Amino acid sequence: MVQRLAVLTAARLVRVAGDAQSSGGRPASVFAFNEGAGLVVVGDLGQTGCHLAVCDLGARPLAEHTAPLQIEQGPEVVISWAKARFAELLAELGRGWQDVLGVGIGLPGPVDFDTGRPVSPPAMPAWDGVDVPAMFADVTDRPVLVDNDARIMALGEHRTARRGDRHMIFVKLGSGIGAGLISYGEVLRGERGAAGDIGHIVVDPEASxxxxxxNVGCLDAVAGGWAIARRLGDLAPTPPDVVRLARDGQPEAMAEVRRSGRLVGAAVANAVNLLNPTSVVIGGKLAEADEQVFAAVREAIYRHATPVASRHLEIALTELWHMAGVIGAAHMVIDHVLEPERVGALVERRLRAA
Ligand SMILES: [Zn+2]
Structure with a gap:
């Protein structure tokens, strides 16, 4: 143990945090994980906006950048742009890619986590099957992990605000509607990365x-930000316009986002019956736009879910809001690089470099 600590300390992964109270003799040292031992760079890429960050190994953002984004411009344009912004954020901190232990990216669609490739994502067809990790090979040889955006938000929320919840559904109401599932404290991804794809649950098979x-009648097509924008036409041509108008109290936009809340709540009630979660957490830009959206979701869940599944169910608003994605992505990468079987290689690398 002492030897192991010495090696971890030499590699700067562990630091001496002080002296413990000792009942005599030599004072015992207290060791702590050195959260400054490296950086992770993370990006929460949505359909119409993105949030990039450089975080320490405690998943704390040290530098951030948010910007509008058109994900449908395709992987070449979007990832090249993101890499340039990451380099700027690192430079702001006086650091570089050599300090980065891993990269984490969230994308708005199903993602095969093992390969980092999107799988038939409806909102971004140009990304289908693209080897996203390979696109970072020119800047880093460290692991690049890619997952669905609602899933990284679920992880961020769970690790930060709801650690005690055994089973959790995180619902993202944005341009599209997605969900991240936590089961026994772990992210549930499903066989091909499509678990939680609540936006394509059919809520009205006879919808036009x-x-x-x-398909027709998907939740996404009647309640997503893009669907609302489609209905509002010139009044709010894009999902960010919908959010802006609802926030400003424009009556049609407010009515639309609240209707969206009711439809989402009814769909989530089905998921609650299926999974019997400890909690449902609501986040995303539409929920942020109008506090009545949360009330509408909550009421619909209680109305439609079975008493046994809803009696002890906690329904809450996100505590992390727009930070959920990047903090979750940071945890995803940190968990991976600090897995016991990888720490040995990391220590060796650092001692060689020292
Ligand atoms: Zn659909």
Whole structure:
């Protein structure tokens, strides 16, 4: 143990945090994980906006950048742009890619986590099957992990605000509607990375609105930000316009986002019956736009879920808001690089470099 600590300390992964109270003899040292031992760079890429950050190993953002983004411009444009912004954020901190232990990216669609490739994402067809990690090979040889955006938000929220919840559903109401599932404290991804894809649950098989996935009657096609923008037409041509108008109290936009809340709540009630979670957490830009959206979701869940599944269910607003994605992505990467079987290689690398 002492030897192991000495090695971890030499590699700067562990630091001496002070002296413990000792009952005599030599005072015992207290060791702590050195959260400054490296950096992770993370990006929460949405359909119409993104949030990039450089975090320490405690998942604390040290530098951030938010910007509008058109994810449908395709992976070449978007990832090249993100890499340039990451380099700027690192430079702001007086650091560089050599200090980065891993990269984490969230994307708005199903992602095969093992390969980091999006799988038939309806909102961003140009990304289908693209090897996103390989696109970072020119800047870093460290692990690049890619996951669905609602899933990283779920992880961020769970690790920060709801650690005690065994089972959690995080619902993101944004341009699209997605959900991240936590089961026994772990992220549930499903066989091909499509778990939690609540936006394509059919809520009205006789609806006339065609969804971006090609089906009719999907939740996304009647309640997503893009669907609201489609209905509002010139009044609010894009999802960010919908959010802005609802926030300003424009009556049609407010009515639309509250309707969206009711429809989402009814769909989430089905998921609650299926999974019997400890909690449901609501986040995303539409929820941020108008506090009545949360009330609408909450009421619909209680109305439609079975008493046994809803009696002890906690329904809450996100505590992290727009930070959930980057903090979750940071945890995803930190968990990976600090897995016991990888720490040995990391220590060796650092001692060689020292
Ligand atoms: Zn659909």
């Amino acid at each position: 609105e065609v969804c971006r996935c090609g």
